[in-house]
Amino acid sequence: MTNTAEISKQLLEKKIVSFKESGHYEFASGIHSPIYTDLRQTISYPALRKQITKALAKQIQDMYPEVTVIAGVATAGIPQAALVAEEMNLPMVYVRSKPKDHGKGKQIEGVLNDDDQVVLIDDLLSTGGSVLKAAQAVTKEGYQVAGISAIFSYGFTDLKKNMDEAGFAYGTILNYQDLLSAAHEGNWLSDEHLESYKAFQSDPWGFDR
Ligand SMILES: O=P(O)(O)OC[C@H]1O[C@H](OP(=O)(O)OP(=O)(O)O)[C@H](O)[C@@H]1O
Numbered sequence: 001m002t003n004t005a006e007i008s009k010q011l012l013e014k015k016i017v018s019f020k021e022s023g024h025y026e027f028a029s030g031i032h033s034p035i036y037t038d039l040r041q042t043i044s045y046p047a048l049r050k051q052i053t054k055a056l057a058k059q060i061q062d063m064y065p066e067v068t069v070i071a072g073v074a075t076a077g078i079p080q081a082a083l084v085a086e087e088m089n090l091p092m093v094y095v096r097s098k099p100k101d102h103g104k105g106k107q108i109e110g111v112l113n114d115d116d117q118v119v120l121i122d123d124l125l126s127t128g129g130s131v132l133k134a135a136q137a138v139t140k141e142g143y144q145v146a147g148i149s150a151i152f153s154y155g156f157t158d159l160k161k162n163m164d165e166a167g168f169a170y171g172t173i174l175n176y177q178d179l180l181s182a183a184h185e186g187n188w189l190s191d192e193h194l195e196s197y198k199a200f201q202s203d204p205w206g207f208d209r
């Protein structure tokens with residue numbers, strides 16, 4: 001089994017990925033979804049988080065060899081970024097969703113230098129709205145973004161469109177297709193349900209129940 005197939009299996013076994021047979025989960029973007037991937041839970045499993053950290057570090061080395069700083073996107077991206085920064089022996093910062101309204105009023109916490117090449121890490125990309133806000137906060141302060149890395153994405157058309165428009169490179173270690181296949185093979189999803197979860201990817205805004 002490949003490392004990423006093993007990670008998908010673990011996410012299913014540990015119910016980090018959950019399927020809702022009635023009603024929906026609400027995403028940050030407002031999308032109603034029959035599936036929720038709670039990658040915040042991965043930090044509670046040392047062996048799993050190590051596999052994820054190594055896969056993210058490899059992706060970053062392959063895609064963005066110029067990286068000098070790892071940036072976590074608040075909040076779920078922060079522990080993932082800390083683990084990767086430690087693994088790659090790189091400095092780390094994190095980006096708040098908005099500037100702090102007291103203290104020093106900062107949105108980016110930690111130290112950035114003029115010639116830094118920042119790689120942003122979020123746990124998950126849906127529409128990309130959260131990570132793009134963070135990436136734009138970095139560029140607005142005059143720093144370079146080398147790219148974006150995350151554990152998982154649903155592969156929505158909106159994500160590609162939003163990233164292409166903003167001009168940032170991005171990658172994930174797991175994709176929705178592979179996750180659904182693993183769920184189907186492991187009997188977490190029946191044939192009948194598999195089709196509706198595939199349809200959700202093609203038209204996420206159209207899903208409602
Ligand atoms: O690509 P998007 O459409 O923006 O959705 C993905 C974002 O949503 C989740 O964060 P959430 O807003 O739930 O906050 P948290 O990180 O503080 O848990 C997740 O951690 C991503 O940051």
Ligand SMILES: O=C(O)c1cc(=O)[nH]c(=O)[nH]1
Nearest residue numbers: 027028029036037038126
């Ligand atoms: O889009 C989101 O808000 C979202 C989806 C998901 O599956 N998991 C998560 O943490 N956030």
